[in-house]
Amino acid sequence: MRMRSVTPVFVEFIPDHIEEGLLYISEPYQTAIHKCCCGCGEEVVTPFSPADWRLTNGDKGVSITPSIGNWNYKCKSHYFIRNNQILWAGRMSSQQIEQVRKRDISDKQSYIAQLNTAKKETKSRNWFTSMIKSILSLFESIFRK
Numbered sequence: 001m002r003m004r005s006v007t008p009v010f011v012e013f014i015p016d017h018i019e020e021g022l023l024y025i026s027e028p029y030q031t032a033i034h035k036c037c038c039g040c041g042e043e044v045v046t047p048f049s050p051a052d053w054r055l056t057n058g059d060k061g062v063s064i065t066p067s068i069g070n071w072n073y074k075c076k077s078h079y080f081i082r083n084n085q086i087l088w089a090g091r092m093s094s095q096q097i098e099q100v101r102k103r104d105i106s107d108k109q110s111y112i113a114q115l116n117t118a119k120k121e122t123k124s125r126n127w128f129t130s131m132i133k134s135i136l137s138l139f140e141s142i143f144r145k
């Protein structure tokens with residue numbers, strides 16, 4: 001049975017038992033989980049990050065972008081969640097799926113690369129700050145004498 005809507009439930013921790021028709025959203029953990037809307041019973045996890053999905057919580061309900069494509073499951077269902085409504089998208093051909101996968105992988109890689117650069121920058125900044133501090137304390141100790 002294809003579902004037509006989901007009910008968002010805001011939780012801190014994702015519960016062990018996932019009920020059909022509910023979209024569990026954990027803001028602290030930036031992720032959501034729901035049972036595949038085709039009714040196959042598979043659990044679909046949608047982490048929120050620039051390389052994964054984005055959640056918008058509006059007056060009319062929640063939306064998740066981009067679409068949810070369960071290529072890895074038997075059903076291969078593909079749908080959008082817009083204002084709590086399920087908009088069913090056509091099945092993608094295996095060629096289209098391959099394209100989306102490739103795009104996802106490169107999105108993820110560039111996101112990880114960005115994170116790593118940010119980390120490196122922080123590290124070198126920290127190194128610079130601690131160097132300056134040690135030079136200053138060296139001067140201080142010289143002048144005190």
Ligand SMILES: [Zn+2]
Pocket residue numbers: 036037038039040041042070073075076077
């Ligand atoms: Zn399914």
